[in-house]
Amino acid sequence: MSATDSPPLPAVPDAVAQRSPWGEVLHTLLRSPTFLTGLGILLFWVICALLGEHFVPYDPLDADIINTLAPPSADHWFGTDQLGRDVFSRVIVGSRDILTVAPLATILATIAGTALGLVIGYFRGIVDDIVSRVLEAFMAIPVVIIALLAIVALGTSKITVIVVIGLSFAPIIARTVRSAVLAERELDYVAAAKLRHEGALHTMFVEILPNVIPPILVETTVRLGYAIFAVATLSFMGFGIQPPSPDWGLSISSNYGMIGGGFWWTVLFDALAIASLVIGVNLVADGVHGAFND
Amino acid sequence: MVFLGGQVLPGNVGRAILGPFADQRAVDALNHSLGVDRPLLVQYGTWIWNFLHGDMGTSYIFRAPVAPFVIDALGNSLKLALIAFVLVVPIGILGGVIAALNLNRPLDRIISLGGLSVTVLPEFVTGIILILIFGVWLRWLPIAAAWPKGAGFFTQIYYLILPSLPLFLVLFGYIARMARSGMIEALDSDYTRTAVLKGLPWRTVIWRHVLRNALLPTITVIATQTGYLIGGLVVIETLFRYQGIGSLIFTAARGKDFPMLEAGILTIGIVYAVATLVADFLYSVLNPRIRLGAEQ
Numbered sequence: 104m105s106a107t108d109s110p111p112l113p114a115v116p117d118a119v120a121q122r123s124p125w126g127e128v129l130h131t132l133l134r135s136p137t138f139l140t141g142l143g144i145l146l147f148w149v150i151c152a153l154l155g156e157h158f159v160p161y162d163p164l165d166a167d168i169i170n171t172l173a174p175p176s177a178d179h180w181f182g183t184d185q186l187g188r189d190v191f192s193r194v195i196v197g198s199r200d201i202l203t204v205a206p207l208a209t210i211l212a213t214i215a216g217t218a219l220g221l222v223i224g225y226f227r228g229i230v231d232d233i234v235s236r237v238l239e240a241f242m243a244i245p246v247v248i249i250a251l252l253a254i255v256a257l258g259t260s261k262i263t264v265i266v267v268i269g270l271s272f273a274p275i276i277a278r279t280v281r282s283a284v285l286a287e288r289e290l291d292y293v294a295a296a297k298l299r300h301e302g303a304l305h306t307m308f309v310e311i312l313p314n315v316i317p318p319i320l321v322e323t324t325v326r327l328g329y330a331i332f333a334v335a336t337l338s339f340m341g342f343g344i345q346p347p348s349p350d351w352g353l354s355i356s357s358n359y360g361m362i363g364g365g366f367w368w369t370v371l372f373d374a375l376a377i378a379s380l381v382i383g384v385n386l387v388a389d390g391v392h393g394a395f396n397d
Numbered sequence: 398m399v400f401l402g403g404q405v406l407p408g409n410v411g412r413a414i415l416g417p418f419a420d421q422r423a424v425d426a427l428n429h430s431l432g433v434d435r436p437l438l439v440q441y442g443t444w445i446w447n448f449l450h451g452d453m454g455t456s457y458i459f460r461a462p463v464a465p466f467v468i469d470a471l472g473n474s475l476k477l478a479l480i481a482f483v484l485v486v487p488i489g490i491l492g493g494v495i496a497a498l499n500l501n502r503p504l505d506r507i508i509s510l511g512g513l514s515v516t517v518l519p520e521f522v523t524g525i526i527l528i529l530i531f532g533v534w535l536r537w538l539p540i541a542a543a544w545p546k547g548a549g550f551f552t553q554i555y556y557l558i559l560p561s562l563p564l565f566l567v568l569f570g571y572i573a574r575m576a577r578s579g580m581i582e583a584l585d586s587d588y589t590r591t592a593v594l595k596g597l598p599w600r601t602v603i604w605r606h607v608l609r610n611a612l613l614p615t616i617t618v619i620a621t622q623t624g625y626l627i628g629g630l631v632v633i634e635t636l637f638r639y640q641g642i643g644s645l646i647f648t649a650a651r652g653k654d655f656p657m658l659e660a661g662i663l664t665i666g667i668v669y670a671v672a673t674l675v676a677d678f679l680y681s682v683l684n685p686r687i688r689l690g691a692e693q
Contacts, residue, residue: 245628248646248662255650332519336632339521340647355525359636363540367529374525378518385517 128317131394138390144383148376152199159192163349172361175368182368184358193349194372198380200350201338204261204268205330211269212276212330213323219273220280221307221315225288231281238274246271246333247340254342264343268333272326279322283315317395324388328381335377351377463660466645471664474630474641480557481564481626482619489569490615493576494608500581508573516570520632524563528636531559541638560637564629568622575618579611586610613680620676627665 132138156163161179167187175182181190219238223231241249246268253267287293288311296306337343338352346353351373358369496508515523532540544556583589584607592602631643638644642661649657 245625245631247628247631248665251631251647251650252658255653328517332517336519336521339519340632340635341651352519352521355521359525359528362525362528362533365533367533370525371529374522377522378526381517381519381522382514385513 128394132390135390135393137386137393141383141386141388141390144379145387148198148202148380148383151195152202155195155198159189159195161189161192163188163192163196164347165189172366172369181372182366184354184369185361185366188349190368190372193354194351194376197349197351197354197373197376200261200344200348201331201334201352201380204264204344205327205334208265208268208272208334209323209327209330211265212272212326213319215269215273216276216322217280217312217319220277221284221312223277224281224284225303225307225311227285235278235281238277241271241274247336250333250337250342251340254337259342259345261344264334264337268330268337272330276319276322276326279318280315283318284311287311287314321388321392321395324384324391328384328388331377331381331384335381463656466657467642467660467664470640470642470645470661471668473639474634474643476553477557477561477633477639477641478564478626478630480554481561481568484561485565485568485572486619488565489572490576490612492569492573493615494580494611496573496577497580497584497611498603505577509577512570512573514570515566518566520563520567520629521636523566524560524633524636527559527562543638560633560639563633564626567629568619568626571618571622572615575615576611579614580607583607583611616676616679620672620679623669623672627669 165188167183169187170179170183171185171187173179173183173187179189179191181194184190184193219234223234249271250264250267254263257263284307293306293310296310301310334343335352338350339356341356344350344353346357354373355370358366362370492508492512496505499505528540531538538559539556540559544553548556588610589602589607592606593599597605627643630641631647633639634641634644635647642665646658646661646665648654649661
């Protein structure tokens with residue numbers, strides 16, 4: 104946040120001043136092993152989600168009653184589940200739903216949170232007091248509980264999951280944006296905009312917003328990790344993505360009952376897939392955080 | 398707020414209990430006997446009044462008072478949470494302290510990175526992997542938290558070790574990280590340098606000067622994790638089929654058993670408030686700069 108978002112003090116030639124902060128961030132990112140490892144994992148799953156169904160050996164939804172619960176073998180690398188579906192194909196294609204729902208929820212949270220944060224940071228005073236207290240109350244309730252109630256009320260669908268996770272993460276982003284805006288609004292360029300009689304909306308979204316992008320970006324990547332966490336958990340609880348999707352959390356929830364029988368392959372690979380995706384996104388977030396804070 | 402949440406959930410209560418084929422007159426009669434056809438405000442007043450008198454209402458599904466269910470479940474959850482806490486607080490702090498004393502050496506890297514990676518994983522993922530390792534492959538620990546009736550204290554603990562481990566792992570990362578940064582700050586301070594320069598043995602410096610200051614923020618973090626812990630309990634209790642408050646809320650939400658749901662969530666709210674209060678109290682006891690009460 105330090106050097107990138109305040110107007111450069113020394114007189115630097117225009118072209119350099121405009122390009123260098125972002126170029127520098129990109130440069131740092133591309134040399135950060137943390138970021139590159141995370142990006143690699145993330146890209147792998149994105150490719151699986153987009154193209155997976157074209158190269159997996161079996162249809163992930165195709166039941167094969169004769170070959171149920173077969174252990175891993177040359178035919179079925181990760182074995183088959185209780186309906187004889189190929190676990191390898193399901194794990195590969197299973198990335199699709201979570202990689203649709205979690206990013207959409209994160210985008211919703213970012214948009215709602217940024218707008219809210221800009222407003223309460225800019226106006227301060229009584230608006231800020233009231234909204235901030237409400238947001239704090241919201242943040243005290245665990246996401247799982249909010250989601251449970253909302254989904255019982257609204258019924259289960261991907262849209263509900265996106266809205267619930269998006270709205271329960273929005274306060275956290277709003278808080279980050281608010282504190283960034285509080286620092287920005289004291290700067291000269293905001294005062295200049297006010298002297299020009301620019302409207303409040305113009306000042307917030309055209310003047311201040313571009314300058315608080317770095318913290319928003321960092322917070323968004325961090326939230327994406329939590330969104331994946333939340334989507335996977337809700338699907339596992341039966342409140343998220345619904346059958347017959349090969350989603351990872353859902354597969355674990357329908358297979359873990361048989362774990363005592365030793366059918367480890369029906370859950371292990373899904374668990375590892377979630378683990379790798381969550382860790383990958385967190386590595387990316389760590390890299391982005393590092394790049395903006397050095 | 399909890400009550401309103403419960404009321405906003407659509408769904409005809411009588412219809413939910415009797416099923417879609419029941420006679421409309423029967424549904425109306427049941428709604429009346431449960432009192433759900435009265436105005437909202439009247440219901441709310443009665444609910445709060447009764448809750449304060451220890452009557453949490455009657456479960457729509459079990460047709461029995463909610464209170465015994467909630468109290469049993471709360472007891473079970475507290476056992477589980479307590480085991481996780483008893484394990485994680487000392488080990489997490491120790492991990493953070495060791496990491497800080499070995500700053501930027503391999504041991505620090507392992508603790509910090511390892512702690513961070515297990516912290517970001519969903520509990521049911523670590524839970525499944527732990528069940529596979531300790532329950533299915535090594536067969537050291539039981540995979541469901543259902544001990545035989547009348548089991549003794551140690552048997553119960555034995556059954557609860559595996560369910561408490563995922564909670565342990567998630568909390569470990571947070572606590573170790575806070576303890577580590579607290580330690581680093583304290584080690585870097587003037588009073589530590591003074592203590593070293595006046596010739597105190599290193600051990601004394603760590604115990605008397607560094608630790609006390611380093612652990613204050615950690616306590617606050619531990620308290621704020623109570624809220625998280627409750628969310629984690631819902632998942633873990635479902636995974637291990639444990640009759641705790643989390644699985645009670647989960648089952649109540651699925652069955653639209655509103656009195657049960659409301660009582661469960663309100664109970665969690667109270668637990669949360671108490672935990673926050675205890676943390677504030679502990680903080681003031683440990684920090685000589687904030688002494689509450691009349692000591693002047």
